[in-house]
Amino acid sequence: MNPLDPPAGAVPSAAAPGWTAQPAREGALPQLDPSAARATPSPAPPPGVVARVAIAGQPNVGKSTLFARLTGASLETGNWPGKTVERREGRVTSAGHTLAVIDLPGTYSLSANSEEERVARDYVLQERPDVLALVLDSTALERGLYLLAEVLLLPVPVVVVLNRTDLAERAGAPVDAAALSSALGLPVVPVVARTGAGLDTLAATLRRVATQRASLAPVVLEVEPETAALLTRATTLIAPYVPAPYTVNWVVHKLIEGEAEAAALVRAWLPAGEHAALDALLADAAPAAMALAGARYAWAGRAARSATRAHGSGDRSRDDSATWTDRIDRFALHPLAGLVLLVALSFGVYELTLVLAGPLQDSLSTAMEAAGKWCGARVAGLGPLAAAFVVDGLFGSVGLLLTFLPVLAVFFAAFALLEDTGYMARAAFVLDRALSAIGLRGKSFLPMFVGAGCNVPAVFGARVIESRSARLLTIILLPLVPCSARLIVLALLVPAFFATHAAGVSIGLIALNIAVIALLGLLLSRTMFRGERQSFIMELPRYSVPSLSAVAVSVWTKLKAFLRDAGTMIVVIAISVWALSVFPGALHGGDATIQDSYLGQLGRFLEPLGAPMDMDWRLIVAILTGFIAKEVVIATLGVLYAASGDDAIVATMQASISPATALAFLVITMLFIPCVGTVAAMRREAGTRWTLFGAGLLLAVSYVFGVGVYRLAALAGLDHIGGAG
Amino acid sequence: MLTQLLVTVARGGTVHLGELANELGVTVPVVRDMLTDLALRGYLRPSGGECSTKCGGCAFATSCHGEAATQTWALTDKGRRAASGAA
Numbered sequence: 001m002n003p004l005d006p007p008a009g010a011v012p013s014a015a016a017p018g019w020t021a022q023p024a025r026e027g028a029l030p031q032l033d034p035s036a037a038r039a040t041p042s043p044a045p046p047p048g049v050v051a052r053v054a055i056a057g058q059p060n061v062g063k064s065t066l067f068a069r070l071t072g073a074s075l076e077t078g079n080w081p082g083k084t085v086e087r088r089e090g091r092v093t094s095a096g097h098t099l100a101v102i103d104l105p106g107t108y109s110l111s112a113n114s115e116e117e118r119v120a121r122d123y124v125l126q127e128r129p130d131v132l133a134l135v136l137d138s139t140a141l142e143r144g145l146y147l148l149a150e151v152l153l154l155p156v157p158v159v160v161v162l163n164r165t166d167l168a169e170r171a172g173a174p175v176d177a178a179a180l181s182s183a184l185g186l187p188v189v190p191v192v193a194r195t196g197a198g199l200d201t202l203a204a205t206l207r208r209v210a211t212q213r214a215s216l217a218p219v220v221l222e223v224e225p226e227t228a229a230l231l232t233r234a235t236t237l238i239a240p241y242v243p244a245p246y247t248v249n250w251v252v253h254k255l256i257e258g259e260a261e262a263a264a265l266v267r268a269w270l271p272a273g274e275h276a277a278l279d280a281l282l283a284d285a286a287p288a289a290m291a292l293a294g295a296r297y298a299w300a301g302r303a304a305r306s307a308t309r310a311h312g313s314g315d316r317s318r319d320d321s322a323t324w325t326d327r328i329d330r331f332a333l334h335p336l337a338g339l340v341l342l343v344a345l346s347f348g349v350y351e352l353t354l355v356l357a358g359p360l361q362d363s364l365s366t367a368m369e370a371a372g373k374w375c376g377a378r379v380a381g382l383g384p385l386a387a388a389f390v391v392d393g394l395f396g397s398v399g400l401l402l403t404f405l406p407v408l409a410v411f412f413a414a415f416a417l418l419e420d421t422g423y424m425a426r427a428a429f430v431l432d433r434a435l436s437a438i439g440l441r442g443k444s445f446l447p448m449f450v451g452a453g454c455n456v457p458a459v460f461g462a463r464v465i466e467s468r469s470a471r472l473l474t475i476i477l478l479p480l481v482p483c484s485a486r487l488i489v490l491a492l493l494v495p496a497f498f499a500t501h502a503a504g505v506s507i508g509l510i511a512l513n514i515a516v517i518a519l520l521g522l523l524l525s526r527t528m529f530r531g532e533r534q535s536f537i538m539e540l541p542r543y544s545v546p547s548l549s550a551v552a553v554s555v556w557t558k559l560k561a562f563l564r565d566a567g568t569m570i571v572v573i574a575i576s577v578w579a580l581s582v583f584p585g586a587l588h589g590g591d592a593t594i595q596d597s598y599l600g601q602l603g604r605f606l607e608p609l610g611a612p613m614d615m616d617w618r619l620i621v622a623i624l625t626g627f628i629a630k631e632v633v634i635a636t637l638g639v640l641y642a643a644s645g646d647d648a649i650v651a652t653m654q655a656s657i658s659p660a661t662a663l664a665f666l667v668i669t670m671l672f673i674p675c676v677g678t679v680a681a682m683r684r685e686a687g688t689r690w691t692l693f694g695a696g697l698l699l700a701v702s703y704v705f706g707v708g709v710y711r712l713a714a715l716a717g718l719d720h721i722g723g724a725g
Numbered sequence: 726m727l728t729q730l731l732v733t734v735a736r737g738g739t740v741h742l743g744e745l746a747n748e749l750g751v752t753v754p755v756v757r758d759m760l761t762d763l764a765l766r767g768y769l770r771p772s773g774g775e776c777s778t779k780c781g782g783c784a785f786a787t788s789c790h791g792e793a794a795t796q797t798w799a800l801t802d803k804g805r806r807a808a809s810g811a812a
Binding site: 108109111113140142143146258286287289290291293294295297298300301304329333429432537540 | 726727728729731734740742743745749750754755758760762765766768798803807810811
């Protein structure tokens, strides 16, 4: 049989009744035949034209191309009366007969959600074309079939136009037109509108169906008995009052679906005495509306499968043929293997950041220091304060800002590369299930991991989390991820105090941070940041080869944005802290010493806070200056303990600080606000209020844990100088 | 089928369209349509996505193009009632 011809059994009687409940094919579900009143005669076609054809379809199925190919030079455009929607008309001749063709606006459904949908549906209802050609995209068959299920409620014979059959073929999922025709009970004509293939057959089929008016097919929707009962009640109620050109079946469906327009129409038709019955009917309609739409999706699914199964394409979870994407996803989305891959990639990004950005960071620091000294020498004539401002204040702060750039550049590049390949969505998906226990979203995964390198990009990275509560929670917890600067402080101070247990203490301190993140996460996600339960439904893009130029543009754009947004604040705060550390001593023209500075005074003022940990003001000031950047802690300790060189600091401190105090100091350093850059990023992303809350929380947590650890260490007898041996 | 999808969404958590498609026996684009359908009917609403409103000055603006492909859905009151009724 010619696949273009509808099978013999596909042309049911033109005298199809309104829908009727029938014994179900499967289980006890009744079947509904909504092929209502399609035998109603159409208005006569214009002179010289044998029939009128309407072309309908969803947007982007190639409908316009098909229309242009079909009608050629006869195409005329205008607007639908009273609408801004374009109206296109033309003519097509087949075997000496001329058909008038009208292009209806592209619509996803016929639910009057938009002007286009209303235009399309009103045209069919009021004008009654002799045949409606519904264009379906062969590569997205099921979507189009849903629209068909709705179209078949309208009183018009339908011919299904299967467009883009070449693309479906190429994608390895060809549609069997004959099988589809069998399943639908409608003529199905495969075409390629782009090349014009199949259009002659289409014109002939349209002419035949329009003139014979013989193409009626029942759509079999399987619905639960309650829905069937409601449809019966609605039909019984309104059938006597529905005027032409409306059909009972269409009105019943629209009524049940809760369409306000249909309800208003029915209310106007019904005598006042029936209004209460109508209200009672509509009050129960919501579940039935869902059931009807669900039944249409199911019907479309069955029909699509019957047309593609013949070609052996069974997997329905994909957009197209079996691809590399499916194969990689079997691994990347696996609950265990996916996590392993994620950890490996994150470790790779971390390593890459250290390896590539580390040396750059050092050389930038050195260059800025040299530039500062050079400029300082140029302004030395203006006095020591001016020189100090240039060297330490200006170049110190700008230098600090610049040292962030290599880390950010590498991070942004890695991020853009992973994003471009399509992996990021998978990573977020895999991690989300693990992190959801502490209220964090998977999307925050890379910032958390890369946070081990630097908290600043991590806080910016939290931007990709949609839920406000999850985003705030992530931003507040991120500063607790040990950054590389804090690891440097650990690397220097831990071996000095705990020569025999350095590794254990370091790991313990890092583990403490992770434990605090988990603890606070659990606590906050169940109290303050509870948020509503949401379903995170992800569309996983296909994997693709990343474009290097796109990555470069992305890195450049993001770096510029960082300099503009966070840069200014970093420089301002860093200069402020520098000023606090040199004034008021610098005003008197003497050597500006930190002991007498406002910062020193603040340290002494806060000394009582350090008392429970036997911590003197110098350690407190060191913690405070760590706010500029964690590495500054080492420099401050060096100044305050009057030594030069890292090893010498250690020796001096060992002689004046007990291991218990050192532990408390390290715990606070690890848990306290990481640096001004992070705070600037937090303020930018979460606002001042939440930044203050986050900072206050970190302050409280670090202090409580500092004191707690000191007490525990004291119990172990480590509160004496030299106690760690 | 729509009710089944609504109940799945009501469970919360993370799911990708392919999984939903397999569960419901439809294709990925159809799941997308069904979610939009549920939103149009007032059972679901897209949530979050504040990212798009602040994108202008964001260092991660270009990463946000994932927004279009990743949607967080929350149930409306109507959706919650329907889902608990169906579950």
